[in-house]
Amino acid sequence: MSDSQSVPSVTSRSDSPSVTELLTITEVERQTGIRPATLRMWERRYGFPQPLRDRNGDRVYPPGQVERLLAARRLMAQGVRPGKIFAGGETVLAPSLASLANAGASDAQYQQIMDLLREYRVAELHGHLQYRLLDLGLRRFILEFLAPLTTAVGAAWASGALPVRCEHLYTQIAKSILHAKQAAVRTAGDRGPKALLATLTGEQHVLGNMMVEAVLATFEVECIQLGSDLPSGEVAAAATEAAADIVALSFSASFPRRNVARSIAALRAALPARCMLWAGGAGAPAGLPRLPGVYVFQSLDAIEPALHFWRVEHGAGAVTAQHRTAKA
Numbered sequence: 001m002s003d004s005q006s007v008p009s010v011t012s013r014s015d016s017p018s019v020t021e022l023l024t025i026t027e028v029e030r031q032t033g034i035r036p037a038t039l040r041m042w043e044r045r046y047g048f049p050q051p052l053r054d055r056n057g058d059r060v061y062p063p064g065q066v067e068r069l070l071a072a073r074r075l076m077a078q079g080v081r082p083g084k085i086f087a088g089g090e091t092v093l094a095p096s097l098a099s100l101a102n103a104g105a106s107d108a109q110y111q112q113i114m115d116l117l118r119e120y121r122v123a124e125l126h127g128h129l130q131y132r133l134l135d136l137g138l139r140r141f142i143l144e145f146l147a148p149l150t151t152a153v154g155a156a157w158a159s160g161a162l163p164v165r166c167e168h169l170y171t172q173i174a175k176s177i178l179h180a181k182q183a184a185v186r187t188a189g190d191r192g193p194k195a196l197l198a199t200l201t202g203e204q205h206v207l208g209n210m211m212v213e214a215v216l217a218t219f220e221v222e223c224i225q226l227g228s229d230l231p232s233g234e235v236a237a238a239a240t241e242a243a244a245d246i247v248a249l250s251f252s253a254s255f256p257r258r259n260v261a262r263s264i265a266a267l268r269a270a271l272p273a274r275c276m277l278w279a280g281g282a283g284a285p286a287g288l289p290r291l292p293g294v295y296v297f298q299s300l301d302a303i304e305p306a307l308h309f310w311r312v313e314h315g316a317g318a319v320t321a322q323h324r325t326a327k328a
Contacts, residue, residue, distance in 0.1 A: 024060060028066055031066060138181055138214055139215055178207075192311065195245065196248070200235070203251060208281045252282055280299075
């Protein structure tokens with residue numbers, strides 16, 4: 001049986017979605033970061049995805065299958081192999097996604113926030129986050145509340161418990177909270193270092209780097225936030241022009257995993273030797289090849305010891321307990 005004959009056409013199934021809803025294989029790659037060759041290989045090996053064919057015989061994908069592919073990417077970022085995700089069909093995928101959601105969203109306070117998101121109770125949610133910020137202080141708010149909450153929201157989206165529109169709403173609210181607070185704590189301290197923050201081409205998610213920036217600000221680190229989706233050459237040029245001591249990158253679980261090590265190596269080669277490169281996020285796994293001048297974070301808690309190490313190495317002194325208490 002030929003490759004084209006094995007896939008039903010759009011008109012061959014009564015339950016087919018509207019033609020306007022179907023995505024081409026290029027659009028699926030753009031949304032998921034999964035290459036067309038990989039999609040075709042999974043289709044042959046695991047029987048998923050199951051695309052339809054348009055009038056020209058090209059593959060087109062229903063939105064529901066794209067959601068499953070995005071969910072699978074999340075699971076793969078957690079170390080689950082594609083064979084385990086797809087080989088058993090829904091009987092394997094659904095429990096895996098449910099366990100991922102439960103791991104991140106089991107706490108009652110997170111469930112309350114999920115409910116507020118689903119019901120679009122924006123003012124109430126904003127007030128709840130503001131209360132936790134005032135109660136904990138900026139650093140503890142991020143490390144103990146906002147970072148795990150962000151993981152829980154992402155897991156709920158991956159499992160299908162939270163639609164993507166609500167995940168986007170959460171991101172916008174969290175960003176607005178951080179923007180407002182960072183304006184009050186932003187500093188140009190003379191103790192160093194100077195940090196440049198960005199995400200590389202293809203990475204649209206900036207919330208992770210905003211949390212890093214906020215934590216650094218509580219340690220009186222001067223931060224320059226470039227935002228998202230920048231070519232590595234632009235980031236390197238900005239680091240040189242701004243005389244940055246550290247460049248911090250964030251990789252979300254949706255960033256193509258095959259590109260992470262290559263992207264880090266390329267940017268490291270383009271940066272001045274004196275400039276450290278920090279990388280973190282769900283898309284920056286612990287198994288990345290070790291490179292001189294590169295520090296890979298597994299959690300935001302690692303920022304303080306890394307900063308302490310930089311200041312000791314550069315004679316800037318340690319962060320005292322009194323200073324930590326005052327700024328946290």
